[in-house]
Amino acid sequence: MASVKRSVRGRAAAVVRPFISLFALLAALELLKRGGLLPVFVPAPSQVFNEIITSPRLVTSNLGPTAFKAAVGYFIAMGIAVAAGSIAVLVRALYSPIYNFSVIINSIPIIATAPLLALWLGTGPQVQIVIATLACQFPMLVGTVQGLQAADSRQRELMHVLSASHVQTLRYLLIPRAIPYLFAGFKIAAPSAVLGAVTAEWAGAERGLGAMMLYALFSYDTPKVWLSVLLTCLLAASAYGLVVLIEKLVFVPGRKVELAD
Amino acid sequence: MTAARVSRDIQVNDVTMVFHGQGESVIALEKVGMHVEAGQFASIIGPSGCGKSTLLRLIADIVQPHSGNVTLGTDTPRAARRAHALGFVFQSPTLLPWRTVRQNVELPLDVVGRNSARRSAKSAAELIELVGLKGFEDALPHQLSGGMQQRAAIARALMLTPDVLLLDEPFGALDEITRQRMNLEMLRIWAESGTTALLVTHSIGEAIFMSDKVFVMSARPGRIVSVVDVPLPRPRTLDMMRTPAFYECVNRVRDGLFGKEEGSSAASEPEPAEAY
Numbered sequence: 011m012a013s014v015k016r017s018v019r020g021r022a023a024a025v026v027r028p029f030i031s032l033f034a035l036l037a038a039l040e041l042l043k044r045g046g047l048l049p050v051f052v053p054a055p056s057q058v059f060n061e062i063i064t065s066p067r068l069v070t071s072n073l074g075p076t077a078f079k080a081a082v083g084y085f086i087a088m089g090i091a092v093a094a095g096s097i098a099v100l101v102r103a104l105y106s107p108i109y110n111f112s113v114i115i116n117s118i119p120i121i122a123t124a125p126l127l128a129l130w131l132g133t134g135p136q137v138q139i140v141i142a143t144l145a146c147q148f149p150m151l152v153g154t155v156q157g158l159q160a161a162d163s164r165q166r167e168l169m170h171v172l173s174a175s176h177v178q179t180l181r182y183l184l185i186p187r188a189i190p191y192l193f194a195g196f197k198i199a200a201p202s203a204v205l206g207a208v209t210a211e212w213a214g215a216e217r218g219l220g221a222m223m224l225y226a227l228f229s230y231d232t233p234k235v236w237l238s239v240l241l242t243c244l245l246a247a248s249a250y251g252l253v254v255l256i257e258k259l260v261f262v263p264g265r266k267v268e269l270a271d
Numbered sequence: 272m273t274a275a276r277v278s279r280d281i282q283v284n285d286v287t288m289v290f291h292g293q294g295e296s297v298i299a300l301e302k303v304g305m306h307v308e309a310g311q312f313a314s315i316i317g318p319s320g321c322g323k324s325t326l327l328r329l330i331a332d333i334v335q336p337h338s339g340n341v342t343l344g345t346d347t348p349r350a351a352r353r354a355h356a357l358g359f360v361f362q363s364p365t366l367l368p369w370r371t372v373r374q375n376v377e378l379p380l381d382v383v384g385r386n387s388a389r390r391s392a393k394s395a396a397e398l399i400e401l402v403g404l405k406g407f408e409d410a411l412p413h414q415l416s417g418g419m420q421q422r423a424a425i426a427r428a429l430m431l432t433p434d435v436l437l438l439d440e441p442f443g444a445l446d447e448i449t450r451q452r453m454n455l456e457m458l459r460i461w462a463e464s465g466t467t468a469l470l471v472t473h474s475i476g477e478a479i480f481m482s483d484k485v486f487v488m489s490a491r492p493g494r495i496v497s498v499v500d501v502p503l504p505r506p507r508t509l510d511m512m513r514t515p516a517f518y519e520c521v522n523r524v525r526d527g528l529f530g531k532e533e534g535s536s537a538a539s540e541p542e543p544a545e546a547y
Contacts, residue, residue: 170332170333171333171352172383
């Protein structure tokens with residue numbers, strides 16, 4: 011009982027501790043700003059939070075579209091990356107072409123391609139969705155490719171001696187073995203989708219955190235700029251947190267042990 | 272019932288196997304021939320790199336010989352494997368870490384189908400009890416010790432009542448005490464299943480204690496240098512390891528392994544601790 015209580019308390023402390031340091035940091039910033047020690051482009055935290063209170067519609071009308079576009083792009087990328095990664099592993103000849111293509115897409119600077127794509131596709135949400143897709147596909151493809159190759163030769167020989175079909179080998183060995191790697195990719199990709207969508211919004215969008223950021227920048231409204239940065243961070247972090255949560259739900263303890271070796 | 276199943280003999284004819292490395296080729300097996308009667312327990316013993324594991328993997332259709340052939344009963348290894356007639360226990364337990372002990376033992380059923388005629392008359396629960404893992408059915412592999420994992424792997428190999436059970440140094444990683452206990456359990460399980468068993472080992476004592484027949488191999492090139500028949504009665508007991516008949520077998524295996532002439536080492540009696 012004592013150990014259970016201690017572990018609960020330990021966990022609570024682990025949750026609370028980052029908030030304490032965050033709060034201390036904000037308090038320090040506030041004091042420094044009030045003391046006139048911070049430059050004009052760093053607003054007081056109270057100014058930023060005041061924006062939320064005075065114009066809550068600003069937050070809701072921009073957060074929603076970005077979250078939606080990032081999520082759609084993320085799921086499209088997930089579908090394509092998992093399919094392409096599986097083909098790369100199953101068809102040896104396509105391994106390099108698929109992998110290289112994915113690497114190239116990943117190395118293209120989004121900030122440069124966003125205006126070009128906007129020219130081709132128009133400035134509707136489709137551009138932001140496409141860019142969110144491009145921005146987050148790579149880790150998911152790597153996760154799929156690594157994961158499907160993760161089964162060791164002994165495990166493969168076991169399935170061979172059992173005379174398992176390709177589908178059975180995939181179902182009982184390769185896919186379960188791939189799951190931790192897939193989730194590693196999914197986790198890294200989630201914030202990338204948000205950042206991709208926000209970056210794409212810079213190239214022209216009516217609504218969204220990127221648009222809000224841009225308008226605020228052009229009107230020298232520093233508290234609003236910081237608010238948009240803060241909301242982007244929160245959205246990206248929650249996207250990551252959501253994937254972690256889903257992984258916890260499908261989690262089987264033995265898998266984690268395996269990933270380490 | 273398991274007893275009604277006809278087990279298969281293992282026939283290896285003039286098998287040669289060459290591995291091509293960088294620039295040089297290594298003859299892993301050279302014209303190896305052996306025969307294990309149906310229902311027998313046989314062992315292959317030899318120094319590291321003599322090709323004994325390769326020979327076992329050849330019988331399991333994991334690798335193919337360059338020349339010569341293997342038959343299991345009347346079938347090729349491939350046909351026997353496709354008929355799900357082979358049980359293989361690897362050096363490492365090779366359990367799937369996301370499956371519980373019961374799910375691991377039932378893996379062959381997932382592949383073959385729950386209603387397969389191959390299915391053991393024993394349930395997974397009974398097999399788990401047979402290997403002494405009762406109470407650990409829902410444990411995950413990483414929660415078990417190495418010896419317990421290997422026992423789960425043995426239960427898995429028995430799930431389909433194999434006609435031929437191939438054991439690739441299954442107890443090699445275990446401590447001496449666990450190893451002896453596992454040997455006794457393995458013999459009990461084997462006697463009950465009626466399967467033909469072939470064990471690869473580098474322990475002289477283990478080979479003799481377990482087997483009706485011991486194939487002694489030499490390395491580079493891998494070939495069988497002698498075959499020692501073990502006259503000890505069954506069921507085997509640990510006391511038999513102190514009998515003159517046991518020592519006689521130990522000496523004959525040693526002669527094969529170390530190339531001594533007949534009878535020259537018979538005078539120096541090996542100590543039991545060293546032999547096992």
